[in-house]
Amino acid sequence: MLSIQDLHAGIEGKKILNGINLDIKPGEVHAIMGPNGSGKSTLANVLAGRTDYEVSRGTVEFLGKDLLDLAPEKRAGEGLFLAFQYPVEIPGLNTINFIKTAVNEVRKYRGLEPLDAVSFLKLMKEKMALMNIEQSLLSRSLNEGFSGGEKKRNEVFQMAMLEPKLAILDETDSGLDIDAIRIVSNGVNKLRNKDNAVLVVTHYQRLLDYIVPDFVHVLYNGRIVKSGTKELALELEERGYDFIKNETSAVEAV
Amino acid sequence: MKTELYPSKRNDAEDELRTIEETVFSDYKYGFVTDIEADEAPRGLNEEVIRFISAKKKEPEWMLEWRLKAYSYWLTMKEPGWANVKYPRIDYQDIIYYSAPKQKINPKNLDEIDPELRKTFEKLGISLDEQKRLSGVAVDAVIDSVSIGTSFKGQLAELGIIFCSMSEAIREHPDLVKEHLSSVVPITDNYFAALNAAVFSDGSFCYIPKGVRCPMELSTYFRINAENTGQFERTLIIAEAGSYVSYLEGCTAPMRDENQLHAAVVELIAMENAEIKYSTVQNWYPGDKKGVGGVYNFVTKRGICKGDHAKISWTQVETGSAITWKYPSVILKGDYSTGEFYSVAVTNNYQQADTGTKMMHLGKNTKSRIVSKGISAGFSNNSYRGLVHVGKNARNARNFSQCDSLLLGDKCGAHTFPYIEVRNNSAVVEHEATTSKIGEDQIFYCNQRGIPTETAVALIINGFAKEVMNHLPMEFAIEAQKLLAISLEGSVG
Ligand SMILES: Nc1ncnc2c1ncn2[C@@H]1O[C@H](COP(=O)(O)OP(=O)(O)OP(=O)(O)O)[C@@H](O)[C@H]1O
Ligand SMILES: [Mg+2]
Secondary structure, X not given: OEEEEEEEEEEOOEEEEEEEEEEEOOOOEEEEXXXXXXXXXXXXXXXXXXXXXXXXXXXXXXXXXXXXXOOHHHHHHHOEEEEOOOOXXXXXXXXXXXXXXXXXXXXXXXXXXXXXXXXXXXXXXXXXXXXXXXXXXXXXXXXXXXXXXXXXXXXHHHHHHHOOOEEEEEOOOOOOOHHHHHHHHHHHHHHOOOOOEEEEEOOOHHHHHHOOOOEEEEEXXXXXXXXXXXXXXXXXXXXXXXXXXXXXXXXXXX | OOHHHOOOHHHOHHHHHHHHHHHHHOOOOOOOOOOOOEEEOOOOOOHHHHXXXXXXXXXXXXXXXXXXXXXXXXXXXXXXXOOOOOOOOOOHHHOEOOEEEOOOOOOOOHHHOOHHHHHHHHHOOOOHHXXXXXXXXXXXXXXXXXXXXXXXXXXXXXOOOEEEEHHHHHHXXXXXXXXXXXXXOOOOOOHHHHHXXXXXOEOEEEEEOOOOEOOOOEEXXXXXXXXXXXXXXXXXXXXXXXXXXXXXEEEEOOOOOOEEEEOOEEEEEEOOOOEEEEEEEEEOOOOOOOOOOEEEEEEEEEEEEOOOOOEEEEEEEEOOOOEEEEOOEEEEOOOOOEEEEEEEEEEOOOOEEEEEEEEEEOOOOOEEEEEEEEEEOOOOEXXXXXXXXXXXXXXXXXXXXXXXXXXXXXXXXXXXXXXXXXXXXXXXXXXXXXXXXOOHHHHHXXXXXXXXXXXXXXXXXXXXXXXXXXXXXXXHHHHHHHHHXXXXXXXXX
């Protein structure tokens, strides 16, 4: 469903991604781990279409389309969703109103009629129960004054509302309390099916106890330097990134 | 529980979506010219022209004298130059000061209105019939300089409410007019107010008797229609003790190349315990993308809280005009009286707006609240200019001012000029100001959720302006949201 080949990208002349290769098939869960500043969020943003980043080389195919050729809103229409590491605040913009606009824009892109108020409400109630989110939060301005955890909850709630084909969760677990991690993970798992996929970016093994990955990749210096199964995450938790860094520099030294 | 989940009507995403569709296709949506044979005064201004206007309107002698007095005073005045706006010199001899659409008979009801005019209203999306039927708004429509149709008169008359054109008021209610006209904005007040007094052609007159709550929103759609016609409206609203009225003023002008001068005067008088709510949505032609054409909107709006516990509230959404010079103000004379000013001013391309308010605290325990939201895009300039004056007898006066500016792009300007004059040290005057930019990250966030940039901008600015929009009557709030989106079209991305 997603195929990244030799992706190079940077910002303002600074190279951040140095040749990423990654294949994700429907039904799979991939986890990306890696030290701070290694390029995880950059990869997520480039996939979502943030224009500040410049792609200098490589291709990305998403569901048979050239992803890099699409405007960000079209990527969303095609079924790509990014739960942001740092969700933005929009003062005065009612969260429900925002989500309704998003849902109907995506429907429009797919040639569907907009949801009327009643169907939207029904959908919202269903997803609110799934993600265990308070209505009072959604009646407020988008992310304005939300706690760190509330912002993350709002991200996954939006994901549930939009039902993407590929969801990228960028450190959605940071900021969530222990119960919330469980609730959010359960929600994500319930949304999984054989046709969609999840890419989770995380620093912690704990999330992966709930959202069990098929593959774990380690990103370092803008490159995937190691891939493995869920056991790799356990190993990282135990040994830290140093052994990877050492391996990598050993390889690079050759 | 259930209903809480629905966003309130004015926040309805569906409406905003429709807005955007319209945004994408519209340039200046209201730019068309109705072909009405105009009955015009000769070009230029002199005593003869003023006599012509007065005669056309079959005015009594006292009115003509009042006009001539204003005119001779105007001749001694100089055009003000202190506002933060720039424009070529206006040639006051190159303006046609009176133009009336020709009509054989005075229409008794809406059905008798000239079909051409009806079509104009329909293009504006304000079919009178619809308004009448659906929203219960009494509409006193002004096309060019003469009131065309007035509805709901009967119903209002039963309550003793007078809602008519200013020219009719001068003929039918001369005592009320004589007593109050220019009592809030003297003919000597400023250059444009003096000019208006000399040449005003028409406007609205409202009188709400003691203790009467006006049961409907009173509304006027102004429209500048004939080429080179300066528009000089004169509006007077009087709310007697314990009464209440909400008045809506909306306006659109057809597209034109020449700049058109508009210098209106609005006077509000609220007696003891009375409340006047005055709302404006102004979307006159702002000029094209290069700054050619557009309306010069030099307006004097002022209200007086004459009695104790009176309240006057101005709400404005200003998206149009090439140049706006406008400071709706409140004189807080009565003790415990309240003045409010809620404003959204949008400037795009080469528009210039210098707008704000004056709150004159004279009585004791008077309160005022100012919320100004300026949105600038393109190469435009948007200034807030406000004065809070606390007189020496105004014990315990309170003011709160909030002035926020939102910038789209880096070629536009936002300026804040708050003036505070306090002569009584029991006063509490608070001023807060912020300036922010629409963030790339905000737009990207919306884009990532499938929302195109134009729609994203509309959502963000409507969020920014929400506090003011919430003070508009429902009929206007939705139109105003659309106007914000339309006027900022193409300014980001
Ligand atoms: N807009 C920017 N301008 C300059 N440098 C940037 C910008 N965005 C990212 N970078 C740099 O690129 C590198 C990768 O950043 P990125 O956010 O992708 O890291 P990350 O792997 O997500 O880190 P973390 O685990 O801390 O979230 C960092 O060194 C960062 O400082
Ligand atoms: Mg990151």
